[in-house]
Amino acid sequence: MTALVRIGELVTVDEVSEAIDAKVARAPGEFVPSEEQDSTPVEGSPGIDDPMAAEEVSIPSPAFSVYEVVTYDLTSNTYRLKTIIGVEIFRTVSKKNVVKMDGHFDKAAIAALAEHHEHFRASLGEHEPVPVTEAESEAEAEAQRRTDIMRQHCAKVDPISKRQAMAKLKVGPTIFHKIKRIYRLNPDWRAQIAGKDGRRPGEKRIDPDVDAIITAVFDSHRINYGANDAEALDEIQLQCQKINKRPPSRTTVWRRWHALSERDRLKSTDGPEAAQAKFGNYPTPTVEEFYPGRIHDIDHTPLDCHALSPTGDPLGRAFLTLVRDRDTQGIMGFALLFGAPKRASISAAVHMALCPKTALLAKFGLSHLHWPLYGKPVQYVVDHGSDLMAESFRVACDHEDIKHIPRLRPESGGGVERGLGILNRSFVQTLDGATASATKKGPGYKPHKKAVYTLERLTELIIVWICKFNNKKGRKDQLSPNQRFERKYGLHDGVIIPPPTVSDPGRFVIDILEGREVTVARNGVVTRELVYKFGPFSKMVGEKIYIKIDPNNLHRIWGLHKDHWHPLWLVNPHTEPLTLAEQKMILKARREDTDADNKRLDAQEQLNIIKAKGKKEAKAIQKAQEDVAQVERMGHFGPPQAPSEPDDAKPTTPMPIIIAELDEDI
Known part of the structure; x- marks a missing residue:
């Protein structure tokens, strides 16, 4: 819920999510139901420590109720609600399961706001600039009148005469020339306001043309890291000589230079980047943002x-x-x-x-x-x-x-x-x-x-x-630190401001854990020589899945399936280690156990002996068979076997008849 909630406003509750939070195993720091909610486990229901408890929890059908917000607890991030229909019942609900009921009032609020703006002029907000109240005094009105008359007298097209201007001003020649001199030096009407004797604010005694030369020389010759007054003075004297004007003194130039802002002086000598780095503005931080x-x-x-x-x-x-x-x-x-x-x-x-x-x-x-x-x-x-x-x-x-x-x-x-x-x-x-x-x-x-x-x-x-x-x-x-936190969040003037x-x-911390890809085996999900139940991957044998492992609890891992992390529990938790460190030590001890290796090597040695003995015997038999065949071929001692008895004589095949005349070789 992102909208701010005030005390006394109407809300409703996501009952399905609230039931899950109330019955599923809770991690430290998560929402715990209050005493009004039935948190006693029903006889025969799965326990919190049962790995299959989450799968057997029955979720009630959604029920719609309207509640009034009574108060807010910042430390547990929960709302205290009261029913407004039927019997008055109080309950404590997690902030994430409370939904503000303001959608039905949007049109009415817009209509009321339009009517308000139609009958009442909108006032400026606290952060809007406030205009200056224009209240003219008699001196300001007289200064504006004198400036208008002097503008008519000094106009290049159809000006009024001196006599006419003096008549309108109702002054003598001395005052008239004073007003005219002020107008030529500064045509703004504020210069005509009566004040003390001497120069008006912003009025300069130096010749305007010379003053313009000084300003131009500052921009053209008193720049970069080697800027100095001597270079600028020489250039000012040269420019004044060209227009036949008296050059200013060194003190006047020095005053003009320091009349510039510190930012402009730094910009001239070190460049605009240095001026921006030192005098650049930054967005003013606000409480809401920072x-x-x-x-x-x-x-x-x-x-x-x-x-x-x-x-x-x-x-x-x-x-x-x-x-x-x-x-x-x-x-x-x-x-x-x-x-x-x-x-x-x-x-x-x-x-x-x-x-x-x-x-x-x-x-x-x-x-x-x-x-x-x-x-x-x-x-x-x-x-x-x-x-x-x-x-x-x-x-x-x-x-x-x-x-x-x-x-x-x-x-x-x-x-x-x-x-x-x-x-x-x-x-x-x-x-x-x-x-x-x-x-x-x-x-x-x-x-x-x-x-x-x-x-x-x-x-x-x-x-x-x-x-x-x-x-x-x-x-x-x-x-x-707690007071700084509570100055921003909590209940302020009837408005509930929860922290983001x-x-x-739970999902956020699971994402942080170490992950890897494994292939689903026929007997389950196998990783680090440990076998886990299939979960939703029973029909994905031979396929690769992505899992997350908590090194402090190997009895449960998480498998990624359809954008959700599903817990996969160990098949034999009573015979397997709980932590990754224990499993590593077990595997290391198995590798370092030489008893099985020695037995395996003994068997390998015996296998080699038997193989060599078999080869030797086979070679001896083969030699004997070759001797018998040689004796048969050479016929030194007759046939190798005794002649058979007459009764056992077998019919012999007659030799073929050879005709000499037909066989050239014979």
Whole structure:
């Protein structure tokens, strides 16, 4: 909903979307239904942790109701509504599911506005220029009268005589010549207004022709980097000599030069580009355009404190990813994860920055604290790290019309760097198990042995510290980051102004994650030696699909199908690792296990032995067979087999009869 909503206005609710938000699994920071809504799961219904819960949720048919806006909660981005038909019922609804009912009143409003303009003259707005009230005094009227008479007297065509002009002016010759002299020097009627003796404002004692020469010489000879007064003085003296005029003094020329504006003087000496760079104007920033949430900075740093596992094993230092708003100077969100900074860290921190913090604070039992900062920025400013410059992050920003700006120099990220330093030095380094960013302890200092906090407890401590930091007043405007945020957004004079948000925070962070193409196999979607359910890809075996992987949860990946990301769940989640780091360690251990390799090599060696033995035996048999054949051919010892018995004699084939006369060879 983009239109502004006021308290008491009529709205309706997108019941289908509201039902999905109320029943489907909710991520930290998303909308949580209020106590009026039935959030108790029905017996036999799928649980929130069930992977198939989202597929089995039944969506009610859309119902149309009219509500009145009662109030607005900025921290959770929800509206408090009241029914106006039937029994009076109050409910709390997410801002994105509220629709303003103003379409039926457009024609009536236009007609009323036209009638108003017909009967009442439009007044000027506060930002329109106000005209000067024209109220003439007696002195101004007399000055205008004298100027008109003198114009008639000095006209080149049919002028009035001196006597006639003096009669109309009702003055003597002395005053007449004074009025005429003033008119010739300055024909504007304001020059005739009576004042003190001496030159009028803007009136110059120098000859007008000489003054014109000075101005022209400034434009032609006193220019560029080597401009000097001596060159200009010589040229002025030469030009005055040509028209037979007395040249001005050096002091007069100096005064004329400094009578020019500083911009014109710089333009003459250094050029128009230098003048524009120093005196050029910029659009005046407005609250609506630049305040707050215009620019968010993102950066990483190791946390200056060691963490423990739930079992008490030391795990070392985690990495902190911070999202900071430049305008409010407050912290929008963060992520605390082990391992080097990666796109999963960015997505977690950005998701926290985009969503209200109501559910997050309630999860840690900190609902009494105040952290209202959230919303979509105009641009993200990042350093040149491979994770922050990843193509998936830039594409995700483009889809939501968010500019992805890499730093041109390290100093442009000083705000978020300073925020990370303040968090580490002023708070984290005071905890047990802390270590300095640049360790200066002695060789016997072992911070991992003094660590007492788990990663979850460190996260809770950082949340509390951020709530404290965002409520600290600044020195200049005496406003805290939360107050700067609430000056723009929230409920103001009955008008509800919500902060800008992305269309779907979940989809936005999914777009940031690492993606790859895989081929759908016969047994499911297979990647990194893990098998996932088909989902909507059951009839796409052999085809390539694009998936997104969350390195912190390999039990679920997302597959892209018809412009939607569909969750694909692991087939055997109880026997497979949860994180990518675990899977990599398993695969690495399998590669380093030499037992199977040794057995395989032993079998290969035995196979070679058997092959060689078989070849040797085959060669010996072949040699023996050749000997037998040779004996048969040579007939040294008779036939190789014993003659058969008479009873077993077989009939022999008679030899062919050869006729000598017919065979020349014989």
